[in-house]
Amino acid sequence: xxxxxxxxxxxxxxxxxxxxxxxxxxxxxxxxxxxxxxxxxxxxxxxxxxxxxxxxxxxxxxxxxxxxxxxxxxxxxxxxxxxxxxxxxxxxxxxxxxxxxxxxxxxxxxxxxxxxxxxxxxxxxxxxxxxxxxxxxxxxxxxxxxxxxxxxxxxxxxxxxxxxxxxxxxxxxxxxxxxxxxxxxxxxxxxxxxxxxxxxxxxxxxxxxxxxxxxxxxxxxxxxxxxxxxxxxxxxxxxxxxxxxxxxxxxxxxxxxxxxxxxxxxxxxxxxxxxxxxxxxxxxxxxxxxxxxxx
Amino acid sequence: xxxxxxxxxxxxxxxxxxxxxxxxxxxxxxxxxxxxxxxxxxxxxxxxxxxxxxxxxxxxxxxxxxxxxxxxxxxxxxxxxxxxxxxxxxxxxxxxxxxxxxxxxxxxxxxxxxxxxxxxxxxxxxxxxxxxxxxxxxxxxxxxxxxxxxxxxxxxxxxxxxxxxxxxxxxxxxxxxxxxxxxxxxxxxxxxxxxxxxxxxxxxxxxxxxxxxxxxxxxxxxxxxxxxxxxxxxxxxxxxxxxxxxxxxxxxxxxxxxxxxxxxxxxxxxxxxxxxxxxxxxxxxxxxxxxxxxxxxxxxxxxxxxxxxxxxxxxxxxxxxxxxxxxxxxxxxxxxxxxxxxxxxxxxxxxxxxxxxxxxxxxxxxxxxxxxxxxxxxxxxxxxxxxxxxxxxxxxxxxxxxxxxxxxxxxxxxxxxxxxxxxxxxxxxxxxxxxxxxxxxxxxxxxxxxxxxxxxxxxxxxxxxxxxxxxxxxxxxxxxxxxxxxxxxxxxxxxxxxxxxxxxxxxxxxxxxxxxxxxxxxxxxxxxxxxxxxxxxxxxxxxxxxxxxxxxxxxxxxxxxxxxxxxxxxxxxxxxxxxxxxxxxxxxxxxxxxxxxxxxxxxxxxxxxxxxxxxxxxxxxxxxxxxxxxxxxxxxxxxxxxxxxxxxx
Numbered sequence: 001x002x003x004x005x006x007x008x009x010x011x012x013x014x015x016x017x018x019x020x021x022x023x024x025x026x027x028x029x030x031x032x033x034x035x036x037x038x039x040x041x042x043x044x045x046x047x048x049x050x051x052x053x054x055x056x057x058x059x060x061x062x063x064x065x066x067x068x069x070x071x072x073x074x075x076x077x078x079x080x081x082x083x084x085x086x087x088x089x090x091x092x093x094x095x096x097x098x099x100x101x102x103x104x105x106x107x108x109x110x111x112x113x114x115x116x117x118x119x120x121x122x123x124x125x126x127x128x129x130x131x132x133x134x135x136x137x138x139x140x141x142x143x144x145x146x147x148x149x150x151x152x153x154x155x156x157x158x159x160x161x162x163x164x165x166x167x168x169x170x171x172x173x174x175x176x177x178x179x180x181x182x183x184x185x186x187x188x189x190x191x192x193x194x195x196x197x198x199x200x201x202x203x204x205x206x207x208x209x210x211x212x213x214x215x216x217x218x219x220x221x222x223x224x225x226x227x228x229x230x231x232x233x234x235x236x237x238x239x240x241x242x243x244x245x246x247x248x249x250x251x252x253x254x255x256x257x258x259x260x261x262x263x264x265x266x267x268x269x270x271x272x273x274x275x276x277x278x279x280x281x282x283x284x285x286x287x288x289x290x291x292x293x294x295x
Numbered sequence: 296x297x298x299x300x301x302x303x304x305x306x307x308x309x310x311x312x313x314x315x316x317x318x319x320x321x322x323x324x325x326x327x328x329x330x331x332x333x334x335x336x337x338x339x340x341x342x343x344x345x346x347x348x349x350x351x352x353x354x355x356x357x358x359x360x361x362x363x364x365x366x367x368x369x370x371x372x373x374x375x376x377x378x379x380x381x382x383x384x385x386x387x388x389x390x391x392x393x394x395x396x397x398x399x400x401x402x403x404x405x406x407x408x409x410x411x412x413x414x415x416x417x418x419x420x421x422x423x424x425x426x427x428x429x430x431x432x433x434x435x436x437x438x439x440x441x442x443x444x445x446x447x448x449x450x451x452x453x454x455x456x457x458x459x460x461x462x463x464x465x466x467x468x469x470x471x472x473x474x475x476x477x478x479x480x481x482x483x484x485x486x487x488x489x490x491x492x493x494x495x496x497x498x499x500x501x502x503x504x505x506x507x508x509x510x511x512x513x514x515x516x517x518x519x520x521x522x523x524x525x526x527x528x529x530x531x532x533x534x535x536x537x538x539x540x541x542x543x544x545x546x547x548x549x550x551x552x553x554x555x556x557x558x559x560x561x562x563x564x565x566x567x568x569x570x571x572x573x574x575x576x577x578x579x580x581x582x583x584x585x586x587x588x589x590x591x592x593x594x595x596x597x598x599x600x601x602x603x604x605x606x607x608x609x610x611x612x613x614x615x616x617x618x619x620x621x622x623x624x625x626x627x628x629x630x631x632x633x634x635x636x637x638x639x640x641x642x643x644x645x646x647x648x649x650x651x652x653x654x655x656x657x658x659x660x661x662x663x664x665x666x667x668x669x670x671x672x673x674x675x676x677x678x679x680x681x682x683x684x685x686x687x688x689x690x691x692x693x694x695x696x697x698x699x700x701x702x703x704x705x706x707x708x709x710x711x712x713x714x715x716x717x718x719x720x721x722x723x724x725x726x727x728x729x730x731x732x733x734x735x736x737x738x739x740x741x742x743x744x745x746x747x748x749x750x751x752x753x754x755x756x757x758x759x760x761x762x763x764x765x766x767x768x769x770x771x772x773x774x775x776x777x778x779x780x781x782x783x784x785x786x787x788x789x790x791x792x793x794x795x796x797x798x799x800x801x802x803x804x805x806x807x808x809x810x811x812x813x814x815x816x817x818x819x820x821x822x823x824x825x826x827x828x829x830x831x832x833x834x835x836x837x838x839x840x841x842x843x844x845x846x847x848x849x850x851x852x853x854x855x856x857x858x859x860x861x862x863x864x865x866x867x868x869x870x871x872x873x874x875x876x877x878x879x880x881x882x883x884x885x886x887x888x889x890x891x892x893x894x895x896x897x898x899x900x901x902x903x904x905x906x907x908x909x910x911x912x913x914x915x916x917x918x919x920x921x922x923x924x925x926x927x928x929x930x931x932x933x934x935x936x937x938x939x940x941x942x943x944x
Contacts, residue, residue: 013752016745023742024760027818030775031763033786037778046784059793063786109650116643119636124647131654133927134662135879137903138920141668141913142661166653173650198642227768230881245770252774259778266771277766278759281826 032065038263041071045259074264084265086240087247091269094160094232094243095225101165102172102221103214109169110176111202115188125177128170140234147235155238164225172217179213180206212283219280226273244269305626306501309511312625313497316618317522321490323617327610328482328530331603332537336477339541340452341444342575343548344472347376348442348454349574350552352468354559357567360460361386361393364563366406369394371562375555378548380451380473384458385410385421386466393466421467424457428464437579438676444578450474456580479537486529493518493618508627515622523615530611531604538600545575545586553588606681669918675911691918714894717922724878724898727809731877732870734817739824740862746825747832758829765822773886776815780887805895808888812896816883820876824869831865832858871934875927899923 036047048062078084112118113125143163148154153162183206191201207214229245236242242250248269251262351372358364369382373396381397384406392414395406410418420443427439443455451472458466496518497511504510549571556569572587585595624630637644669692671685695717705711712719742761746754764772779785780801788798801807835857843853879900884890890897890905897905900923907916 013748013750016748016751017753020742020745020757024757027761027764030772030779030818031767033779034771034775044784045778045781047786056793059789063789063793105650105653108646112643112646116640116646118640118643121643124651127659128654130928130931131658131662133875133924133931134658135900135903135920135923135927136881137900137907138665138917138924139658139661140904141907141917142664143657145664146656146661162653163657166657169650169654223768227770229770245768248771249774252778262774266775270767270771273768274763274766277762281759281762281766 029065034263034266036065036067037259038074038267039070039072040067040260041069041073043258043260045257074260075268078261078264078268082247082261083240083242084244084247084268087242087244088268090157090241091226091244094157094164095222097157097161098164098168098225099218099221101161102168102224103218105165106169106172106176106217106221107207107210107214108202110173110180111206113173114177114180115185125174128173131170136230140231143231144234155236155241157241159235160228160232160243161225163231164228165221168221168224172220175220176210176213176217179210183209215280215283219276222276223273226269303502303505305508305511305628306497306505308628308631309508309515309622309626310494310497310501312622312630313493313515313518313618315625316621317490317493317519319621320519320523320614320618321487321526324526324530324611324614325481325484325487327607327614328533329480331530331534331607332479332482333477335534335537335541336479339537339544340472340475340477341578342541342545344378344452344454344470345442345576345578346545346548346571346574347378347552347555348456348468348470349576349580350556350569350571351376351379351382351470351559352456352458353567353569353574354556354563355384355394355458355466355468356460357560357565358563360384360458360466361388361391361407364565366394368559368563368565369396372555372559375558376552378473378475379470380449381471383417383469384466385417385469386458387421387425388465390418397471417467417469420455420469421457421464424455424467425464428457428459431579437577437581440578441580442578447471450476482530482533486526486533489522489525489529492522492525512623512626515626516619519615519618519622523611523618527608527611530607534603534607535600538596538603542586542591542596546588546591549574549586549588665917666921668914669921671914673914673917675913685914687914691915692922694915695918695922712895714897717899717919720894720897720899720902721926723809723896727812727880727884727898728874728878730813731816731820731880732873734813735820735824735873735877736866736870738817738821739826740828740866742821742825743828743832744858746829762822762826764819765826769819770882770886772819773815773883776811776818777887780811802888802891805892808891808896812883812887815887816877816880819883820873823873824866827865827869828862831862835861867938871931871938874930874934878927878930879923899926 033047037045040047046062047065048058048068050058050062054062113121147159147163151159153159187205187209188201191205196204227245229243229249232243233246233249236246244265248262248265251258251265351369354368354372355365358368365384369384373379373382379396382395383392383397383400384394385391386393390410392400392406392408392410400406424441424443428441430439431437431441441457443453445453447453449471451474453469453471455467455469457464458468460466493515496514500511500514504514552574553569553571560567560569572584573582575584575586576582583595583599585592585599667682670688671682672687672690673685677685698716699718700713701716701718702710703713714720745751746758780787782788782798782800782802785801787801792798799807801811839857840853843857848856878898880898881900881904884896884898884901885904888896890901894902899919903916903919903923906912906919910916
């Protein structure tokens with residue numbers, strides 16, 4: 001252990017490391033558990049089968065997250081025997097489209113709320129905030145009526161993309177607006193003096209400067225589209241249009257108890273979001289705190 | 296509002312407003328009448344074809360549903376019924392096609408024969424209809440349609456009706472009608488001329504009444520009202536004529552189908568009475584009793600028409616109100632002001648518009664629609680009825696909020712908590728939110744303080760590993776934890792047994808069930824607080840601490856005096872957000888505890904979901920959700936006041 005500074009000023013590092021290691025292990029245990037089940041090659045949710053009269057060692061073995069036999073069979077069957085690849089593709093299309101639409105809608109609106117003073121500005125911002133409190137269950141039936149009966153978008157990916165992108169708007173707008181507020185206006189004024197059009201200012205000056213916040217917006221929109229399952233389960237009644245979350249619940253919902261498929265599928269589904277999240281998380285802190293503090 | 300220059304400006308504005316208003320109302324009115332007429336056209340095809348179908352079904356039933364008699368009868372019927380392109384009769388026993396006049400069913404496919412695999416849809420239709428008939432009979436009502444209609448690409452329709460023998464559904468008559476046009480098209484275009492009345496009135500009144508705005512408004516209102524009255528009358532008359540034509544067509548069909556049925560019965564060699572009056576029926580096979588071969592019951596016809604006439608009248612009245620609103624809006628100068636504002640800030644509105652349009656259609660309209668549902672008794676059985684028929688006012692709210700029986704006395708005298716009661720669920724929801732946010736904030740803050748220690752090795756690695764729970768999709772997390780709390784195989788119980796405890800049936804008692812959800816959500820939510828706190832901690836300038844140290848402040852004093860106040864601006868919004876998120880944390884409760892045992896761990900949002908999608912009480916569930924919204928809104932308002940108050944202090 002390296003120790004710097006005065007001992008009476010700085011706390012000892014060893015106990016801190018012990019606490020952090022303990023917390024990290026507890027935090028990661030469920031993830032290890034999923035990996036164990038996924039690589040066990042079985043559908044059971046027990047790590048090891050207990051004999052009729054288990055000893056303490058048997059019990060300890062059954063909580064150590066390492067499979068009895070390492071096998072890839074859950075991954076291969078999820079991919080080959082189940083339509084999981086198709087569901088994943090559906091999710092990818094929906095999430096990607098949600099990101100594009102969500103980022104576009106949020107950036108334009110947030111820019112207006114940050115830069116222009118216009119009648120309805122306060123009411124608009126307020127209505128975005130209040131809409132965060134609308135209970136999802138209140139909207140589900142009306143949304144079904146509007147999208148399926150009025151707009152005829154039942155069992156289409158467009159319906160999901162539109163709903164996801166729009167539900168992500170309020171959070172993204174508040175966050176982006178907070179960030180735009182911190183960009184000095186003088187930059188734009190200088191650009192106007194140089195004869196730049198408003199669109200140029202928005203796309204060439206403001207957006208590049210707001211990259212961290214835009215990245216967080218994109219991440220948030222993507223995660224909304226990738227992770228949501230209630231609406232997807234309600235609107236998609238054709239099995240070939242299921243998204244990955246609906247498909248995963250299909251493995252362990254109702255009478256089906258295919259924990260091995262679920263675990264393998266969960267890992268496949270989580271990898272892209274976790275990777276994106278980790279890649280963009282440095283922006284997340286700055287984006288969130290800027291939005292939160294200035295909001 | 297700016298005073299317009301020149302008195303005539305008022306007249307011009309009113310005239311323009313009336314013109315725009317009546318143009319909009321006239322267009323929408325014409326579309327509404329067209330929709331009503333096309334609906335009548337469909338109804339006409341449906342009612343006449345149902346008559347033929349019922350006549351044919353009667354012949355098949357009289358012939359016993361199977362055998363040569365059916366085939367002869369169907370052939371004779373088809374010869375006299377040119378409106379049918381194909382007739383097929385199926386008997387469920389032996390899954391056999393008993394008779395067919397379809398072009399495909401000749402040669403070696405001629406009836407009688409067993410249905411092919413490709414013809415499974417016909418058989419499925421029969422089973423659906425049988426189930427519908429049995430359901431309706433059991434419920435003593437009419438909920439599932441007993442005659443199925445499907446539009447065909449050819450322009451005709453497919454009709455299917457049950458064949459009943461001895462009180463049981465034993466088969467199916469499936470017919471395809473020849474292509475017909477059901478479009479009746481736009482109403483009398485001349486009637487739209489009535490909308491010129493208010494415009495003409497305005498043009499006359501414009502100059503003489505120039506400066507008297509209220510008089511101009513009165514003229515506009517009177518003109519629009521007169522136009523609406525005239526147009527509404529003409530529209531209802533047109534629709535009435537359409538309905539009379541429908542009834543005449545039904546009567547005509549009764550005669551021709553009666554003749555076909557008589558011929559069919561004699562071809563099959565059967566003596567059976569015909570009851571043409573019962574043939575005019577709805578899709579639940581209930582006789583309408585309006586048209587009989589002898590004539591049309593004018594009183595009943597008028598009564599059945601009144602509903603549609605009422606709808607049309609209400610639409611026209613609504614359109615008139617719209618036209619008046621537009622006229623007054625323009626006339627009193629509001630429109631000019633609005634256009635002025637829009638033009639002045641057009642750039643800002645252009646940027647906001649896409650998001651606003653999306654939010655309106657997919658967030659605000661559904662929200663208002665949901666609130667409207669909360670005043671109705673909408674449920675699975677009445678979704679097709681108009682809102683006004685199922686309106687019950689505040690009954691749902693009084694049933695939810697007026698029920699204080701939180702604890703009841705059981706038969707043996709012990710007290711029992713009524714877990715379905717709103718106040719119990721609300722109490723549980725509050726406990727759930729407070730415990731979760733407290734755990735999230737304290738764990739997150741402690742970890743952030745540890746991670747903020749200067750010079751601590753491996754800091755970035757800990758940080759990345761600790762935010763994993765946040766990165767994972769939360770429905771996966773929830774299902775993982777549910778698996779880990781499994782009574783027999785779950786690792787949590789294994790650990791308990793290693794330490795020497797008995798395994799716990801986690802989901803059998805409310806408290807332990809609550810703990811599972813708490814553990815799951817605690818695991819899920821601390822990284823957010825940790826990241827927020829860490830960000831805020833790192834932005835505190837270190838010279839503040841230096842200065843404090845120089846002044847001789849203790850660690851605790853530094854924490855109280857510098858760290859906590861600097862954390863507050865970041866933590867307060869984070870806490871508000873996390874209170875709202877946790878209060879409505881649907882996935883965790885729904886997937887981990889599922890409300891077990893006996894709805895005791897249900898929170899408000901999962902309860903309202905189950906009311907809607909397991910008990911199908913849409914109206915009641917909407918009222919429940921509206922109450923949740925009201926609670927959150929009050930919380931937000933209260934929180935806003937408190938944080939403003941503390942900021943000012």
